[in-house]
Amino acid sequence: MVLALSSVEQSAESLYEYTYKKLTESLFVFNERGISVIDILKVLLVLILGFMFAAFYKRKIMNLATREKLSYSSAKMISSAGYYALAFITLLIALKTIGLDLSNLGLIAGALSIGIGFGLQTVVSNLAAGIILMFERTIRIGDYIEVTDTIRGTVSDMKMRSTTVTTNDNIDVIIPNSSFIQNNVINWTLENDIRRIHIPFSVAYGTPNEKVEEIIKEELKLSNITYVSKPPKYIPLIWMTAMASSSVDYELVVWVRGPSTLKPSGTKSDFLKFIYAALNKHHIQIPFPQLDLHVKQTEANKEDNESKIM
Incomplete structure (x- = not known):
């Protein structure tokens, strides 16, 4: 053992x-x-x-x-x-x-x-820009920003090197942080989410200006479109912008907030549909380009035409 x-x-x-x-x-x-x-x-x-x-x-x-x-x-x-x-x-x-x-x-x-x-100069530049953005807080997750004419959306993620912007078409765009420091960036929601938008429309010549303004404002009050009307500085306005060749051009200037601010194209579409329906309801003509053609005849052409008729 x-x-x-x-x-x-x-x-x-x-x-x-x-x-x-x-x-x-x-x-x-x-x-x-x-x-x-x-x-x-x-x-x-x-x-x-x-x-x-x-x-x-x-x-x-x-x-x-x-x-x-x-x-x-x-x-x-x-x-x-x-x-x-x-x-x-x-x-x-x-x-x-x-x-x-x-x-x-x-x-x-x-x-x-x-x-x-x-x-790695570019990488270091992006890292430094990320630190600057962190302390300045001019761009935050959830902000709605516009980087270029084609890139506009909500900041969905921020990293040390890059920032992800999700567009309204649900496309994620990865942008180097140095772009926010070196270029102009529009932050639509930095201080608040109230923004003024301009909705263009036209009516035919001969339509009284007072009638156009009264109809649009009254119909806007009765509509279910969400917009800001208080305090008084946010009251919707109707501006005449031009007297064009075939129409009198106006703009509906209105303030919006919240989801309407984050979807500018959809908001503009809603107001254009409203204006089209309001004008049709009150039988206000919506013009389209027209061209009057005047035919000028010389004396010789007149004599030829008369001889042919005879």
Whole structure:
């Protein structure tokens, strides 16, 4: 019995020594130092713990946005910046745990940074612009912005490098953050969501101006279209804009808010349909381009025509 236990203990010790030898055996050399399986396991453990902590930090910052007076876009920027910083620190600690000399790596990184810097100027510019946007808060998640004549929509996501704008056609447009710093951007909802829109329409010559204004305003009060009418500065107005070749041109100037502001094309369509129905209801002629043709005849042509008739 004693011999059996002794044999088991020897076998266990031999297995332990063999396992330890294999785990500490150098697999490859990096930066003049042998890297073993244990070194790799230590690096993996540090990376896992570090990235778990970074993810926890990011989640806590996002939770603060719902409890504290912190905008969602600012929380998004702060959490992303902190996450990447913690990930970088985790990587340095992981390399330090296996005894790597980081001073040599620092020299190599410094030399490479000069060459890489020229190639990453745009990336660095976008990162810097993202930080500026985070503190200025001129563009936030949920804002309705207009970048160009063809790009207009709601800011759906903001990252350190780029911002995502979702158009009314549900198309996601990814825009580098530097574009918001270098170019003009219209933020339709920066201070509030009340905006004035201009709805053009025309009537035929001979229609009294007072009648046009009275009909549109009265029908607007009776309609179910949502618009802003108070305080007095938001009262709808009718402007005459031109006396064209075939029509008298007007604009309905009206203030809208909320969903109507975020869908300008749809809002304009609703008002145009309303105006068309109102004018037809009161039998006001809606003109279309017309051309009167006058035929001029010379005396010789008149004599020829008369001789043919005779």
